[in-house]
Amino acid sequence: MPIVTIYQGASGSGQELAESVARALGYPCVGRAELVEASRRYGITEAKLNQILEQGPHWWERLLQNMLPYRIALQAALCEIAAEGKIIYHGHLGHELLFGIRHVLKVLLTAPLEARIALVKARPRMTETEARRYIEETDKARSRRLMSMFGHDWRDSSRYDVVLNLGRMNVESAKRLIVEAAKLEEYQPTTESEEQFNDLSLTARAHAALIASSEFRGSVLHVRAEKGHVYVSGNLQFWVAEEQVVKTVEKVPGVTKVTTDLGDFPIETT
Numbered sequence: 196m197p198i199v200t201i202y203q204g205a206s207g208s209g210q211e212l213a214e215s216v217a218r219a220l221g222y223p224c225v226g227r228a229e230l231v232e233a234s235r236r237y238g239i240t241e242a243k244l245n246q247i248l249e250q251g252p253h254w255w256e257r258l259l260q261n262m263l264p265y266r267i268a269l270q271a272a273l274c275e276i277a278a279e280g281k282i283i284y285h286g287h288l289g290h291e292l293l294f295g296i297r298h299v300l301k302v303l304l305t306a307p308l309e310a311r312i313a314l315v316k317a318r319p320r321m322t323e324t325e326a327r328r329y330i331e332e333t334d335k336a337r338s339r340r341l342m343s344m345f346g347h348d349w350r351d352s353s354r355y356d357v358v359l360n361l362g363r364m365n366v367e368s369a370k371r372l373i374v375e376a377a378k379l380e381e382y383q384p385t386t387e388s389e390e391q392f393n394d395l396s397l398t399a400r401a402h403a404a405l406i407a408s409s410e411f412r413g414s415v416l417h418v419r420a421e422k423g424h425v426y427v428s429g430n431l432q433f434w435v436a437e438e439q440v441v442k443t444v445e446k447v448p449g450v451t452k453v454t455t456d457l458g459d460f461p462i463e464t465t
Contacts, residue, residue: 196220197382198277198296199373200289202349203304204311204334208366212304213285215370220377224283225276233272238407239265264406266292266344271403274396280384287337290354291345296395297388300377303355304369306362356382393449394420401425401447410439416457423451433459 199216203209210226217224270292276282277293290301306314308330315326334350341349352358357376359369376382397420405411405418405427416429425444431437437457444453 196222196281197298197300197377197384198280198282198284198293199300199302199377200284200286200293201302201304201373202287202290202355204306204330204337204349208314208361209304210285212366212369212373213283215366216373216377217283219370219374220281220283222281222283224285226285229276230269230272230286230288233275234268236407237268237271237403239268262344267399267402267406271396271399274392274399277392278396287340287349288344291341291347293392293395294345294354296392298382298384298392300357300373300382301355302373302376303349303352303358305358305360307360310362390422394422397423397425397447397449401427401444401450404443404447405440408443410435410443416440420450423449424454425450425452426454426456428456430458 199220199222201209201213201216213226214224216222269288273284273289273292277284280298290299290303293299294301308327311330312323312326315321315329316323318326321329338348338350341347347354357373359372361369364372398418401420402416402418405414405416411431414429414431414435416427416431419426425447427440427444431440437455440455440457441453444450
């Protein structure tokens with residue numbers, strides 16, 4: 196059975212639906228809390244991860260901040276959580292963190308604006324104007340976040356396998372559609388898709404281990420894994436030995452061999 200990711204815009208019944216699908220399939224339902232906890236092992240603070248997951252950087256912050264370490268840490272964390280398959284992930288990044296894996300069923304929940312406003316207005320002491328502003332600001336922040344991390348807008352329907360309009364159906368109907376889609380042959384794991392997931396997981400975990408180490412701060416490293424063999428290329432600061440990279444990557448579970456192609460940054464002379 197596949198991994199299922201469920202994404203919703205600001206407002207809606209996404210968590211309720213995810214939990215309902217999880218019960219129907221007998222899967223665990225995981226979300227931001229589990230992702231943040233797993234990501235902390237890669238040296239990124241919970242406060243920073245919460246900021247990224249909830250707000251996303253403004254355009255001027257993106258000019259000053261490299262989002263790659265956070266994307267790699269989150270991808271490594273989600274791969275760890277999904278290692279055994281059969282999970283329902285409800286959150287804002289799962290469909291991109293596991294993009295391209297055949298046995299990941301990516302679901303987008305949508306609804307007309309007025310229906311979304313009505314749901315947000317149900318919260319205590321929120322007027323219609325406040326609800327509309329909250330939806331607009333939250334949607335924009337999430338768009339900034341995904342664009343800065345992945346270069347894609349969450350509203351691009353081609354990034355998903357199923358788009359459900361909750362303005363036209365209830366949670367029970369949406370659950371039934373997702374459960375049936377999860378049983379389709381197109382989304383079942385194959386030997387090829389499991390190898391693809393394993394390569395993605397090892398790539399992310401090896402890269403995250405390097406990023407988490409202060410030894411490699413300022414280095415530019417590219418990582419690729421294939422069937423346990425990890426390839427690392429890029430440039431190191433002149434005081435960092437190539438053997439340090441190899442030793443760090445060898446400690447990552449699942450690594451069987453490390454090949455490097457590394458140079459030093461040129462020393463500027465005046």
